[in-house]
Amino acid sequence: MTIISKYIARALFKNLLTILFAVVVIYVAVDFFEKIDDFMAAKIPLLTVGWFFLLRIPFVAAQVLPVGVLLSAMVVIGLMAKHNEIIAYASGGGSSFSLLKPIAVMGVIASLFLFAFNEIIVPATAAEANRIWYDDVRHEGDVGTKTTWFHRKGLIGRVDKYIPETHTARDITLNYYDASFKLIKRIDAEDATISGNVWTLRNAMESFGGRASETRQHKELKVEMNFTADQLHERVKRSDEMSLVQLKEHIHKIESEGYKAVRFRVDLASKISFPLVCLIMSVLGGAMALRGKKGEGMAVNIVMGMGLAFAYWVVHSLCLSLGYAGMYSPIFSAWTANTVFAVLAAVFVYELA
Structure with missing residues (x-):
């Protein structure tokens, strides 16, 4: 030089x-x-x-x-x-x-x-x-005070209130869709206990094809989901919080769903x-x-x-x-x-x- x-x-x-x-x-x-x-x-x-x-x-x-x-x-x-x-x-x-x-x-x-x-x-x-x-x-991560929406492949769910200390949820709605995004099943429940990937729903109503006439009542219904309790109050990461590798994995996860x-x-x-x-x-x-x-x-x-x-x-x-x-x-x-x-x-x- x-x-x-x-x-x-x-x-x-x-x-x-x-x-x-x-x-x-x-x-x-x-x-x-x-x-x-x-x-x-x-x-x-x-x-x-x-x-x-x-x-x-x-x-x-x-x-x-x-x-x-x-x-x-x-x-x-x-x-x-x-x-x-x-x-x-x-x-x-x-x-x-x-x-x-x-x-x-x-x-x-x-x-x-x-x-x-x-x-x-x-x-x-x-x-x-x-x-x-x-x-x-701003308390945006406090899911106990707000409605939480989540989604997985073929599923869009809503929890009105989630209590992390007891792993329980209130007023749950689960909407299941086919590949063409047509509603095939809906489950509404008063509350649920979440243990791992298993959600135990109580006082649940299951309807098919979006028609209220085709319904089933359940005092207790166990549903296996690819969704854990921790993920309910997990804040969605922003792009600036992820490296290139992490961002690629996040993109793959979203698109795979x-x-x-x-x-x-x-x-x-x-x-x-x-x-x-x-x-x-x-x-x-x-x-x-x-x-x-x-x-x-x-x-x-x-x-x-x-x-x-x-x-x-x-x-x-x-x-x-x-x-x-x-x-x-x-x-x-x-x-x-x-x-x-x-x-x-x-x-x-x-x-x-």
């Missing part, structure tokens, strides 16, 4: 850390003021509140790392231009194109780091943060495509800053960088939304923004070369 490459690499790393720290602090501060009323209303201990916001940092850092890479590249080039270092380098026979090499290397390293970070650190911290927020603060997993497939493709934006943004930001007109300072570069980051998020979010709606394929929706900005980066690099 040349002296100039080492110089740029050190400056990039220093500015990246500074930008990341500033953005994460601002994000967490805004998040704190948005959520503190909910924590106070739920009477959550102060230590738990602090732990929650500490757990939020990895997820936030992973989301803003591409922006940090982009801005650090543009800031470093802007500072070098301000101090006439680029002119001095060019007068010594160096090319502006060669200055992109350490920036691109940083982009590759950042992409690899982000991929590993999203696989190892983010799922664990996001899962615990979401547990605190949805279960402890006969349901579509479009949203999770889009998130799976996005987990692969998103880390590469660090490389794309580093090259794009560096090339744009290097081809800027003389006199354009660091402030102009920062504004351009923020504009690029905003444009990427608009395109990426729009494509993901279209993918969730089933209008785009998961791969197309996850890779469109990367493709557009990679082409834009290639154009700037070509002009620079």
Whole structure:
């Protein structure tokens, strides 16, 4: 590595850390003021509140790392231009194109780091943060106070109230469907005791074909189900709480039950495509800053960088939304923004070369 490459690499790393720290602090501060009323209303201990916001940092850092890479590249080039270092380098026979090499290397390293970070650190911290927020603060995991719906292949069930301590359920409805999603049987029961996969229903009424005339009354009816008591109050995992392998297994589980997993497939493709934006943004930001007109300072570069980051998020979010709606394929929706900005980066690099 040349002296100039080492110089740029050190400056990039220093500015990246500074930008990341500033953005994460601002994000967490805004998040704190948005959520503190909910924590106070739920009477959550102060230590738990602090732990929650500490757990939020990895997820936030992973989301803003591409922006940090982009801005650090543009800031470093802007500072070098301000101090006439680029002119001095060019007068010594160096090319502006060669200055992109350490920036691109940083982009590759950042992409690899982000991929590993999203696989190892983010799922664990996001899962615990979401547990605190949805279960402890908003009580969405308290199935004893709300109706719970569940489904398996050929079955959609409803439990009006579940009591985890006694493994008992109240007001149960089980709807059985065939492959064409036609109702073939329905069971309504006052209560049930759940032991493993066996549900013992009491005061149950069994109807067939959706017709009330074809019914059977049971004081007690044992039903074997591929569904345990623990799964009744198990909160559904979100995509950011799962690694690639876990997300693939979750998709397979959903689809094996006969349901579509479009949203999770889009998130799976996005987990692969998103880390590469660090490389794309580093090259794009560096090339744009290097081809800027003389006199354009660091402030102009920062504004351009923020504009690029905003444009990427608009395109990426729009494509993901279209993918969730089933209008785009998961791969197309996850890779469109990367493709557009990679082409834009290639154009700037070509002009620079």
